[in-house]
Amino acid sequence: MNDTSPEQDRALEAEAMKWLALQQESAPAGHWDELRGQPKPTDPLVPATLPTTPAHKPSITEPAASPRASHTTISPAWQNFFGALPPDPDTRASELNARMAHVQRQVRDNGITYNVYAAADQPQRPWSLDLFPLMLGPTVWQQIAAGVVQRMQLLERIMADAYGPQQLVLSGQLPAALVHGHPGYLAAMHGVAPVGGRYLSQAAFDLARGPDGCWWLLSQRTQAPSGLGYLLENRQIVSRQFPQAFESLSVQRLAETYRAMIDGIKARSPAGASAHIALLTPGPYNETYFEHAYLARYLGLSLVQGHDLTVRDEKLYLKTLQGLQPVHGLLKRVDDDWLDPLELRAESTLGVPGLLQAVRCGNVLVANTPGSGFLESNALLGFMPALARELLGQDLQLPAIPSWWCGEAAALQDVLPRLQTCVIKPTYPYQSDRQSFEPVPGHTLSRREQDEWAGRILRDPDAHTLQSWLPLSYQPTWQTGADGAPGIQSRPVVLRVFAVADAQGGWQVLPGGLARLGTREGIASMQRGGSSADVWVQGAALAPSAPPSSAPLPLAAHAEAPAQRQRLVTSRAAENLFWMGRYTERTENTLRLVRLSLEILGGENQHLPSLLNFISRMATRHGMVRAGVPSAAQAPRVFERSLIAGLWDQEMATSVGFNLRAVRLAAASVRERLSPEHWRLLEQAEARFFSASSHTPLPDSLSVQSLLTDTSQMLAALTGAQTDRMSRDDGWRLLSIGRHIERLEFLSTALIEALPLGLIGEQAGFDAVLELFDSTISFHAQYQQSRTPQALLDLLVTHPDNPRSLGWVAHTLRARLRRMAPLADGATLPLADGLPDLIEMRPESLWPVNQPALPVGAEPPLTLPLLTILGQCQTAAREVSDQLCALFFSHSGQARYSVGA
Numbered sequence: 001m002n003d004t005s006p007e008q009d010r011a012l013e014a015e016a017m018k019w020l021a022l023q024q025e026s027a028p029a030g031h032w033d034e035l036r037g038q039p040k041p042t043d044p045l046v047p048a049t050l051p052t053t054p055a056h057k058p059s060i061t062e063p064a065a066s067p068r069a070s071h072t073t074i075s076p077a078w079q080n081f082f083g084a085l086p087p088d089p090d091t092r093a094s095e096l097n098a099r100m101a102h103v104q105r106q107v108r109d110n111g112i113t114y115n116v117y118a119a120a121d122q123p124q125r126p127w128s129l130d131l132f133p134l135m136l137g138p139t140v141w142q143q144i145a146a147g148v149v150q151r152m153q154l155l156e157r158i159m160a161d162a163y164g165p166q167q168l169v170l171s172g173q174l175p176a177a178l179v180h181g182h183p184g185y186l187a188a189m190h191g192v193a194p195v196g197g198r199y200l201s202q203a204a205f206d207l208a209r210g211p212d213g214c215w216w217l218l219s220q221r222t223q224a225p226s227g228l229g230y231l232l233e234n235r236q237i238v239s240r241q242f243p244q245a246f247e248s249l250s251v252q253r254l255a256e257t258y259r260a261m262i263d264g265i266k267a268r269s270p271a272g273a274s275a276h277i278a279l280l281t282p283g284p285y286n287e288t289y290f291e292h293a294y295l296a297r298y299l300g301l302s303l304v305q306g307h308d309l310t311v312r313d314e315k316l317y318l319k320t321l322q323g324l325q326p327v328h329g330l331l332k333r334v335d336d337d338w339l340d341p342l343e344l345r346a347e348s349t350l351g352v353p354g355l356l357q358a359v360r361c362g363n364v365l366v367a368n369t370p371g372s373g374f375l376e377s378n379a380l381l382g383f384m385p386a387l388a389r390e391l392l393g394q395d396l397q398l399p400a401i402p403s404w405w406c407g408e409a410a411a412l413q414d415v416l417p418r419l420q421t422c423v424i425k426p427t428y429p430y431q432s433d434r435q436s437f438e439p440v441p442g443h444t445l446s447r448r449e450q451d452e453w454a455g456r457i458l459r460d461p462d463a464h465t466l467q468s469w470l471p472l473s474y475q476p477t478w479q480t481g482a483d484g485a486p487g488i489q490s491r492p493v494v495l496r497v498f499a500v501a502d503a504q505g506g507w508q509v510l511p512g513g514l515a516r517l518g519t520r521e522g523i524a525s526m527q528r529g530g531s532s533a534d535v536w537v538q539g540a541a542l543a544p545s546a547p548p549s550s551a552p553l554p555l556a557a558h559a560e561a562p563a564q565r566q567r568l569v570t571s572r573a574a575e576n577l578f579w580m581g582r583y584t585e586r587t588e589n590t591l592r593l594v595r596l597s598l599e600i601l602g603g604e605n606q607h608l609p610s611l612l613n614f615i616s617r618m619a620t621r622h623g624m625v626r627a628g629v630p631s632a633a634q635a636p637r638v639f640e641r642s643l644i645a646g647l648w649d650q651e652m653a654t655s656v657g658f659n660l661r662a663v664r665l666a667a668a669s670v671r672e673r674l675s676p677e678h679w680r681l682l683e684q685a686e687a688r689f690f691s692a693s694s695h696t697p698l699p700d701s702l703s704v705q706s707l708l709t710d711t712s713q714m715l716a717a718l719t720g721a722q723t724d725r726m727s728r729d730d731g732w733r734l735l736s737i738g739r740h741i742e743r744l745e746f747l748s749t750a751l752i753e754a755l756p757l758g759l760i761g762e763q764a765g766f767d768a769v770l771e772l773f774d775s776t777i778s779f780h781a782q783y784q785q786s787r788t789p790q791a792l793l794d795l796l797v798t799h800p801d802n803p804r805s806l807g808w809v810a811h812t813l814r815a816r817l818r819r820m821a822p823l824a825d826g827a828t829l830p831l832a833d834g835l836p837d838l839i840e841m842r843p844e845s846l847w848p849v850n851q852p853a854l855p856v857g858a859e860p861p862l863t864l865p866l867l868t869i870l871g872q873c874q875t876a877a878r879e880v881s882d883q884l885c886a887l888f889f890s891h892s893g894q895a896r897y898s899v900g901a
């Protein structure tokens with residue numbers, strides 16, 4: 001039974017809204033406050049320097065609160081959003097803190113990263129996501145969507161003219177310097193009809209709300225707009241924190257637009273609905289690589305880099321283990337000038353030689369068609385209203401921030417005296433030889449600096465564009481203040497909206513977007529400490545879709561429901577999976593060796609010469625200590641310190657730290673194939689391990705053993721993810737083969753080193769070998785205390801069910817190689833046949849019953865069959881490694897390190 005009356009409930013709600021309004025850091029004067037749905041009062045409300053909405057077209061606004069209303073009024077959407085929170089202020093703050101912590105934990109768990117300057121040896125920066133979404137009402141969203149669709153139509157017409165008749169330039173409606181003189185215009189594509197009849201498949205528009213409540217266009221992105229993956233992750237994380245509000249506000253869903261985008265690319269591609277679409281990424285060191293991998297996995301696309309592709313007979317192909325596979329569509333995340341080193345930037349390693357010729361021949365659809373970069377120029381915005389009337393016969397519904405290209409004498413004369421009220425922006429991109437710079441707000445400049453900028457503009461007016469300064473609206477965020485107390489604070493916000501072409505020939509606007517939050521000082525940039533927020537578009541109404549400018553595009557005549565396909569494995573992905581498996585196994589082996597060595601050096605057997613010599617020889621052979629370090633028998637403490645110091649030695653290609661980091665780097669190149677849990681295990685294992693290396697002095701033996709135990713447990717979980725959480729395709733088989741090559745070589749070497757030291761003839765040595773093989777529990781369960789050479793060999797050499805048995809490893813490796821035979825015309829079959837069939841042997845045939853255990857220091861007889869078999873295992877492991885690299889990876893460089901490195 002409810003203990004409170006309706007009047008009491010309303011009072012509690014009113015109290016909660018009062019707390020919400022009063023405790024928030026409000027927007028600065030003259031800026032729109034998203035929480036309150038009105039501008040922060042100033043005198044005058046809108047300064048003369050701000051843009052004004054032209055009278056002949058409607059502005060995209062939402063109704064503001066009454067001018068007489070208190071500035072503590074909260075907009076209805078935000079009242080609904082916060083209505084489900086507890087009324088008690090302390091409980092409410094605690095609840096929001098817990099949800100914010102969950103958001104941050106989810107970002108880490110999902111491995112969402114954004115790094116401006118990604119480094120190979122540094123973890124990437126976690127994505128920054130705020131707890132609260134940006135709210136957009138249904139009316140204002142319909143206006144935004146209609147305006148974006150109209151601008152997409154206009155951009156398509158402009159690009160069609162620029163690469164066709166060029167009437168806009170000839171008639172003087174568009175300056176030639178902004179088309180032919182723009183580095184983003186590709187003369188090589190002039191006269192080329194777009195594949196599928198359309199130049200643009202997607203575009204992004206950056207919008208901001210001014211103090212008048214009107215949404216203004218700031219810029220447009222057509223080459224490789226980012227954000228489609230991040231906004232989807234934002235939605236999945238934030239919506240789970242406020243499920244009741246999400247449902248009650250009828251927030252529009254996103255998934256259908258993604259499907260429409262891919263269906264549209266397939267419908268326009270040469271192969272129709274059965275087309276093979278790939279996503280072209282610059283690689284794992286790009287700042288938005290997480291998004292590329294995420295989108296490829298979500299959309300079911302092949303994630304490829306430039307060297308994964310090749311052009312043959314003017315057609316694009318993907319290099320895979322199955323041979324060359326045709327690619328009919330390319331969703332690119334590489335800027336145009338890097339796409340083809342034959343015709344564009346010769347130094348580019350990100351593109352594909354001959355790609356532009358394949359596009360010209362109509363054999364591959366690239367989204368967007370190369371050459372759209374000139375549409376991104378800030379200067380173009382000033383010409384768009386007149387172009388809309390010329391090309392569409394319409395006035396623009398979505399107003400753009402007033403822009404003046406200084407290359408026009410009249411514009412320069414008009415705007416230069418008002419420099420302090422404008423933002424100075426570059427006309428041309430940073431990759432060009434033309435002058436470029438970061439945008440500079442004129443009102444932040446001193447008088448002397450304004451004069452200096454005016455001089456620069458006069459010396460090279462074409463390179464400069466001036467735009468009106470727009471006070472950005474401020475979005476509520478959940479922040480921890482300087483005093484450590486959490487609360488709601490305001491941050492400036494810019495909205496990125498996406499439009500995509502669908503299969504019917506129209507445009508669809510994603511009902512939402514990516515909100516970018518700046519610092520309190522007003523910088524809304526992810527590269528300068530900014531954050532992001534989800535975008536909730538309210539109401540059930542769908543975003544409007546403009547009628548196609550031409551008849552709907554029919555699907556290809558041969559299009560039918562695609563048959564089930566085997567997942568393609570690129571040669572690059574196969575190589576990285578192979579080395580990922582090898583480095584994982586190598587890390588486990590070296591960890592086990594170091595743990596065994598530290599246990600011997602600190603245990604009751606630390607004075608046994610045979611054990612000390614064994615760990616010294618194994619550590620030296622596998623590069624665990626540097627050359628010249630005394631052996632464990634000569635100076636055990638010196639050896640121990642050297643062994644510990646070598647754990648994090650990045651110059652030693654065999655150290656635990658080097659191998660652990662190598663696992664992560666190999667995995668980064670195939671991240672689209674890994675689950676978030678798999679990737680998180682990798683990052684956590686590496687971060688946990690390297691955090692200990694920052695201590696001065698280095699940790700002692702006991703602390704290191706604890707660290708190694710924790711790392712071993714995480715690697716065991718990683719092995720489980722590789723074994724049970726990955727599709728068993730050819731890529732997974734190569735990962736498994738890499739692991740078994742390393743295991744076969746390491747374990748056979750361990751036995752070869754143990755034999756002449758007489759380890760299997762004494763209990764401590766016998767137990768050490770079992771420990772190194774990770775088979776102690778199995779031995780005690782099956783053989784109890786029967787420490788005979790035959791029992792040891794039965795478990796470690798010939799046993800068919802022990803995964804640490806050389807026989808099991810060789811048998812499994814043989815099966816994997818046979819499954820790979822169709823990919824190499826049977827070339828892996830001789831490799832499989834070259835592996836010794838150990839599980840068919842009896843231990844007595846390897847170590848005769850009448851052959852006693854070797855005493856310490858005695859060399860094993862050359863006639864001992866076990867030595868021959870162990871030598872065959874070592875040789876076979878190296879042979880399989882070399883031959884596989886030659887068969888599958890020779891195109892991408894030599895194998896990085898030999899088996900015994």
